[in-house]
Amino acid sequence: MPPHVAAFTDTYLPTVNGVTYTIRTWRKRWQNRGGRMDVVYPGADAHDPAPGEHPVRSLPFPFYENFHIGAPSVPSAVEDADIVHAHTPFGVGLGGLRLARDIDRPLVASYHTPTSEYAGYLAEGWLLDAVARAGNAYERWFLGRTDHVIAPSETARAALERRGVGPVSVVPNGVDTDRFVPTDATEFRARHDLPAEGTGPLVGYTGRHGFEKRLTDLVAAADGMDATFVLGGDGPARKTLQEEAAERDADVRFLGFLDREELGEFYSALDVFAFPSPVETQGLVALEAMACGTPVVGVNSGALTETIDDGKTGYHYEPGDIAGFRDALGRSLAERDGLSSTCRSRREAMSVEHSVDALAAVYDTVL
Known part of the structure; x- marks a missing residue:
């Protein structure tokens, strides 16, 4: 029987x-495998908890809309857990640390997500670096009190090990390949008033519009390109992005x-997914796009x-090189069919089932 996991x-x-x-x-x-995984999280009126979901008292986070700060509470329903898993x-997350000790x-x-990434919500200017350093110090303190750390990529694992964190295992987040599959996006294009297939290339991004994601580079790369650029999602940088797009010679929407139900259609509608963020620990949306056959x-x-x-599945460009970004987009559009074929052939390797196998191996190790 798989162990009872309490996720905080x-x-x-x-x-x-x-x-x-x-x-x-x-x-x-985990439940499909006969296991139990409870979730402890900040309560919010907009979500009605399902069995096994345990909201705790929370307050709105003033620097980011719709985000709540939860109390480090431990619901009685998870006090008999075999493993405590802190995701933040x-x-x-501190409640999880307390439970594991108790x-x-x-x-x-x-x-x-690197803790320093949250610095942009709390400070700006000369304070930004100081807050980021404090975040990194706190992160090392917290991770240093765990029995095992999971990173979603080899790059993230190497970064943690350089900072003295360990032991660290790679467990990719994995893609739900039942949901993210190449699909007909005709209705999606019509629903969002996008060009019909075959009338011009479509380049896009979806995710949080945070300043650290460097989406301004995407808007800059769109300047002068014969393609429609579409950005799904929202966040604090959206107003800035819209203002910059209005000043460019580009079709940015x-x-x-x-x-979530639309994302498979969104990825499938795109000819290329563009991802300028330099702060990813894996880049799940990139894998979801690839699973839909989009380079x-x-x-x-x-x-x-x-x-x-x-x-094979797309192209890189160097940080800050807008011309290189534009060239990589053009090259991917030109080679779209071949790149898409490789993406489709690797769908199984991206599957979340492989990720849960790796997760189970970590749990076995710590037990």
Whole structure:
């Protein structure tokens, strides 16, 4: 019988992001294997908890809309867990640390997002570096109190090990290949008033519009290109991006938040997925795009250096090189059919089932 896992996370429904999707997908697969995985998360009125979901008291986070800070509470329903798994290191994550100590159970931590990435929500200017350094110090403190750390890529593992964190195992987040599959996107294009297939190339991105994602590079690369650029999602940088797009010689459209059910159609509608973010620990949206047969152009930094197989599933460009970004997009559009074929052939290797196999191996190790 698989062990009973108590997952503690500072981000969960109704907040929509990669951490939420990963926890939900792993939980479902764990249950399919006969295991139990409870989730402890900041409560929010907009989400009605399902069995095994345990909201704790929370307050809105003033610097980021729809995000809540949860109390480090431990619901009684998870006090008999075999393993505690912290997906984030803050309020609710500290509750996981407390539980693991109180019941003398192993603590596993997932490294989804560098803590320093949150600095942009709390400070700017000369304070930004100081807040980022404090975040890194706190992150080392938290991870140093775990029995095992999970990183979603070899790049992320190497970065943690250079900082003295360990032991670290790679467990990719994995892609739900039942959901993300090449599909007919005709209705999606019509629904969002996008050019019909065959009338011009479509380049796009979806995800949080944060300043650290460097989406301004994407808008700059669109300048003068004979393609329609579409950005799905929302975030603090959206207004800046829209203002910059209005000054460019480019067809850039903002779709706003896309329902999870639409994402397979969105990826399939694109000729190329563009990903300029240099701060990814894996880049799950890139893998989702590839699973839908869409090649990816991404910055040659962070985990995207390994997520994208250069010349096989897309192309890289060097950080800050807008001309190189534009060239890589043009090359991917020209080679789209061959790149797409390789992406499709690698769908099985991206599957979340492989990820849960690796997760189970980590749990076996700490037990």
